[in-house]
Amino acid sequence: MASNIDNIEENDLVSRLKQGQEWAFNILVNKYQNMLLKIAYGITLDREESLEIVQDVFVSVHKNIKNFRQDAGLSGWLRKITINTCLNWKRKWERRFRWSHQSIEPKDENKLLRAKKDGNNPETLYREKQIELLVMENIGKLPEKIRVVFVLNTLEGLSYDEIAQHMNIKRGTVSSRLHHARKILLESIKD
Amino acid sequence: MKKACKIYDEKTIGKFVDNELSSEKSKTISEHIETCPICDSITAKYNHLSNIFVQSTSKQLDKIDTDLLGQNVLEQIKREENNFFKKVFDYFSPKLYLKIASIVAIMIISLTYFQERLIRPLDIIGPSAIVNSVDGNVSSVMIFETKKSKHTIIWFSEA
Amino acid sequence: MGRFLNTIFILFVVCWICSFTNKAIAGNAVKTDVRIIHASQGQNHIDPKLSDLAEELSTVFKYTSYRLIKEKNMGLNENQKGVVKLPDERSLVVIPTRINGENIKYQINIFKSGNQVFSTQILLKNKRSITIGGPKFKNGYLLFNISGKTL
Numbered sequence: 308m309a310s311n312i313d314n315i316e317e318n319d320l321v322s323r324l325k326q327g328q329e330w331a332f333n334i335l336v337n338k339y340q341n342m343l344l345k346i347a348y349g350i351t352l353d354r355e356e357s358l359e360i361v362q363d364v365f366v367s368v369h370k371n372i373k374n375f376r377q378d379a380g381l382s383g384w385l386r387k388i389t390i391n392t393c394l395n396w397k398r399k400w401e402r403r404f405r406w407s408h409q410s411i412e413p414k415d416e417n418k419l420l421r422a423k424k425d426g427n428n429p430e431t432l433y434r435e436k437q438i439e440l441l442v443m444e445n446i447g448k449l450p451e452k453i454r455v456v457f458v459l460n461t462l463e464g465l466s467y468d469e470i471a472q473h474m475n476i477k478r479g480t481v482s483s484r485l486h487h488a489r490k491i492l493l494e495s496i497k498d
Numbered sequence: 499m500k501k502a503c504k505i506y507d508e509k510t511i512g513k514f515v516d517n518e519l520s521s522e523k524s525k526t527i528s529e530h531i532e533t534c535p536i537c538d539s540i541t542a543k544y545n546h547l548s549n550i551f552v553q554s555t556s557k558q559l560d561k562i563d564t565d566l567l568g569q570n571v572l573e574q575i576k577r578e579e580n581n582f583f584k585k586v587f588d589y590f591s592p593k594l595y596l597k598i599a600s601i602v603a604i605m606i607i608s609l610t611y612f613q614e615r616l617i618r619p620l621d622i623i624g625p626s627a628i629v630n631s632v633d634g635n636v637s638s639v640m641i642f643e644t645k646k647s648k649h650t651i652i653w654f655s656e657a
Numbered sequence: 658m659g660r661f662l663n664t665i666f667i668l669f670v671v672c673w674i675c676s677f678t679n680k681a682i683a684g685n686a687v688k689t690d691v692r693i694i695h696a697s698q699g700q701n702h703i704d705p706k707l708s709d710l711a712e713e714l715s716t717v718f719k720y721t722s723y724r725l726i727k728e729k730n731m732g733l734n735e736n737q738k739g740v741v742k743l744p745d746e747r748s749l750v751v752i753p754t755r756i757n758g759e760n761i762k763y764q765i766n767i768f769k770s771g772n773q774v775f776s777t778q779i780l781l782k783n784k785r786s787i788t789i790g791g792p793k794f795k796n797g798y799l800l801f802n803i804s805g806k807t808l
């Protein structure tokens with residue numbers, strides 16, 4: 308029943324958006340920004356970039372809302388645009404040779420050292436931080452096809468079927484890519 | 499070397515962690531895990547991995563300032579809408595543009611005089627002003643009007 | 658180009674004469690209001706006196722703050738000069754050069770330290786207004802909103 312009410316609200320929101328009501332657009336932004344930022348950050352692993360991407364996504368939503376079919380589901384549609392924008396974004400960077408030089412949050416390394424000095428249980432804390440850093444770094448190194456599946460599974464909690472639908476791949480492929488991702492990531496933190 | 503479980507492969511454990519198995523099979527595996535240290539450890543590692551990713555991401559997301567996101571989006575939309583005018587006007591050099599603008603304006607005036615005799619109501623939605631000429635020590639001039647009430651705006655940049 | 662413009666000018670004069678013969682002169686004085694506005698991207702602020710205009714402007718400009726610096730209401734006869742002093746040694750001169758019931762033709766000049774930096778001739782619809790903007794001022798820009806109404 309709750310989802311039904313949600314749907315009505317969504318339909319209402321969409322039709323207001325189609326009429327070009329500015330405040331409806333603000334509601335849309337507030338409602339979905341966190342979800343989209345999470346996806347964008349998961350794929351790009353860059354805060355600034357994900358903010359720019361999400362901004363871009365909303366701009367293109369504004370442009371394309373007229374073509375949006377109500378039955379397609381707003382969040383799915385937004386998610387799809389975000390994924391595409393992220394992937395195109397990455398290509399944009401790659402062309403400028405920026406992406407390959409990007410390392411994961413170098414500032415965190417300082418924090419890591421600090422954590423080692425004054426943490427409660429320095430050794431454990433240090434080790435945990437190091438693992439986190441390694442995992443995030445290696446997520447960044449995952450091939451993009453695999454990374455997107457991993458992001459949708461882990462951060463968005465989508466089912467294999469939903470991911471398959473989003474990415475236009477088979478359910479079995481989703482399972483294989485996830486397995487691949489996990490294998491690589493666990494390998495990277497093996498001591 | 500780590501030993502592999504003889505009953506379940508890692509992919510199946512992955513599906514189990516992701517809740518992608520039938521409830522029957524899921525139950526069987528969770529019973530198996532209680533007795534199999536290998537599968538137990540894989541399950542734990544997979545969950546740990548997810549936790550790291552979720553937590554690390556949420557920490558980073560907390561640092562993102564979203565206060566201005568909505569406003570920036572609306573500004574960007576407006577900017578893109580205005581860009582159309584800018585592109586058109588930037589295409590001409592200021593001087594040539596001024597001449598063309600005056601000619602166009604004069605043509606519009608001639609037209610409005612015809613209009614006044616033919617169809618009066620058109621005036622209501624017309625621009626608030628017609629620019630006959632623009633001159634001065636300026637590097638660029640744009641003339642545009644707002645969508646709703648066709649309020650005429652002249653924008654110049656001083657040289 | 659010069660000759661072409663001359664032709665256009667003659668055409669314009671012809672139009673002007675046509676319009677003259679076609680219309681009775683409705684009035685020869687015009688109420689001219691000039692509002693000097695500072696538009697910037699500073700803290701969201703819209704002067705209550707500008708709410709109508711700011712709403713219109715915000716559809717084309719990205720500014721978030723519109724402040725009314727000065728307002729001057731003038732009753733001007735045909736060809737009478739109206740002068741508004743502006744910040745930064747600037748001044749705005751407005752002259753209604755032709756007035757009829759439908760339109761007011763204005764000559765508008767902007768001076769800076771005595772030198773003319775901008776001039777325009779416009780045909781303003783009676784009871785409506787035009788906005789001219791551009792000069793940089795205090796992290797933003799100056800806008801001049803000029804409205805005219807025949808008396």
Ligand SMILES: [Zn+2]
Pocket residue numbers: 503504505506530534536537538
């Ligand atoms: Zn086992």
